[in-house]
Amino acid sequence: MLLRAISLALLGSACAPDASREFAAAETSRVEVEGPVLPLEAPIPGRDYDRAEAALGRRLFFEPMLSRDRSVACASCHDLAAGGDDGQVRSYGVDGRLGSINAPTVFNAALNPVQFWDGRAPSLEAQVNGPIHHPAEMDSDWDTVVSRLTQDAEYQRTFAEVYPDGVTAENVASAIAEFERTLITPNSPFDRFLRGEHGAITAPARRGWSLFREIGCASCHQGRNVGGNMFQVFGVLGDYFAERGDIQPADLGRYNVTGRDRDRHVFRVPSLRNVALTAPYFHDGRTSSLAAAVAIMGKYQLGRELEAEDVGDLVAFLNSLTGVLPSAAGSSGESP
Ligand code: HEC
Ligand code: HEC
Structure with a gap:
């Protein structure tokens, strides 16, 4: 309960635009285990498949x-x-x-x-x-x-x-x-760590996980999917789009759905699970390395120039989010 209260408080912090509040609060109220990030389970608890x-x-x-x-x-x-x-x-x-x-x-x-x-x-x-x-x-x-x-x-x-x-x-x-x-994709090294296997992730990844919570990455990337459960503006503390230039309709994000000014450049916060496998990054695909993506997040979402070592630790943490593929993910159309 205590931790749940903390993550709700984070959601109410300055970095949460109004657009995201109801959605985010509804989702986090389901969070019952410790911490802002929960281990992944398959099948989805309470939703087995046919x-x-x-x-x-x-x-x-x-x-x-x-x-x-x-x-x-x-x-x-x-x-x-x-x-x-x-x-x-x-x-x-x-x-x-x-x-x-x-x-x-x-x-x-x-x-x-x-x-x-x-x-x-x-x-x-x-x-x-x-x-x-x-x-x-x-x-x-x-x-x-x-x-x-x-x-x-x-x-x-x-x-x-x-x-x-x-x-x-x-x-x-x-x-x-x-x-x-x-x-x-359950059983990533980080899921094993969350379940108590301290050595499942490296020391840099453990430092990255601490940093991820301390500096506020986890206020947006949280829950079972380490993201996916709220809308947030891209560019809370800096104008990513003005600095990048060449603004396209897709850059308007949620505004394209609601037509509300406050939803300009608002996106669903992506899940960070398996993020090491899904370069290039961001909705515009313009960032090819995970380290560069982390530095951009530090700058535009948190207003911080992250030190190279901190970026390295955060990347080590993100690398620990690569899970085990389900057998049905075999690459051919044949049944497993
Ligand atoms: C030509 C490439 C392409 C094909 C074919 C394609 N997708 Fe996608 N898929 C995308 C892109 C690009 C997006 C993101 C679109 C957006 O957000 O506006 C996407 C988004 C998605 C998402 C949303 C994931 C998320 O986290 O929001 C799902 C689920 C998905 N696709 C499933 C499918 C399924 C099922 C099919 C076949 C019926 C399919 N896609 C065919 C390119 C493709
Ligand atoms: C204020 C909310 C917020 C905070 C804080 C935040 N992020 Fe993000 N993050 C987002 C949003 C929104 C996107 C999607 C932006 C886009 O592509 O339009 C994103 C995208 C990403 C991506 C790219 C994922 C992909 O699949 O393309 C990574 C990696 C990432 N964030 C890591 C971090 C890290 C590490 C931190 C802390 C240093 C952090 N984020 C802090 C909201 C946030």
Whole structure:
């Protein structure tokens, strides 16, 4: 209870813009274990998944038929063998079209109460609509997807086994979302440390973890996913965008969803789990190293020029957040 009170107090501190308050408070009120960061568990506590739905969802995740020209699958941009993202600054969809924002990982996305950098999708199911229609992703539509899957005898049979109403847009989204609920990466060295295995992380990583809390990184990156559970402005104590230049619509963040001035440059705080595997960083993908990303956070979110040694310790801590991939994350479309 005491620690819960502390993390709520942090949320109420000067660095939390109004836009994020309700969302953040609702999420943290569920925090019951010690500390701002909780160990990861799989399956998600209280939310086991349906094996048959998830297996179908896994096939759909690797299915290029979902895209207009049958060239792009979810897995094209969310490579499960490489951090669950695509390692690009911005993603390439059908016809090599370039998207407008960096692809986040799908690992542990199921823990985030809302999806996308600007939080515009309220669930994993709703999220699926995005890539299906996005002109620079799959550039398709539900009629086409449903008709193609219905014409495929094996899909038709499997859908009928899993869902009474067979192939529908809702069922495609539901199966993919169920598969994504299996993409949890528990047992990182840091999770083992949190569970009491002191030596599971290195001395620099332990110093980095202390620093992470002391200087206030954990006021934004917290909870089971070390982030993902609140909206915050990028540039609390400095104007990242003015200094970077070349401002694009995607830089407006949550403003694109709400149209409220105070949501300009507000983003969902990303999870830092597996962050060592998901370079380049930030919604604009313009930062290629984790050390540089940490220094940028120090400068623009906390108003501090971090010493090189502190950056090194924070990076060592972030490296300890790389978890164990679930078996369903095997890189082919075949079932494990
Ligand atoms: C062409 C590349 C591309 C394809 C194909 C693609 N995605 Fe994404 N995905 C992205 C990008 C870019 C974003 C971030 C978009 C944003 O936030 O506005 C994203 C975001 C997401 C997120 C949100 C993660 C988070 O933390 O907010 C999920 C979940 C996701 N994609 C799943 C899928 C699924 C499921 C499919 C297939 C139906 C898919 N993606 C197809 C590039 C892609
Ligand atoms: C005021 C809230 C806040 C604080 C404090 C904060 N961050 Fe962040 N962090 C964010 C937001 C918001 C983003 C996403 C910015 C964007 O890309 O638009 C982010 C992004 C990141 C990223 C990039 C993740 C990715 O997948 O691209 C890293 C790494 C990171 N933060 C680490 C840290 C560290 C280390 C500290 C402490 C030195 C810290 N953050 C402090 C809010 C915060």
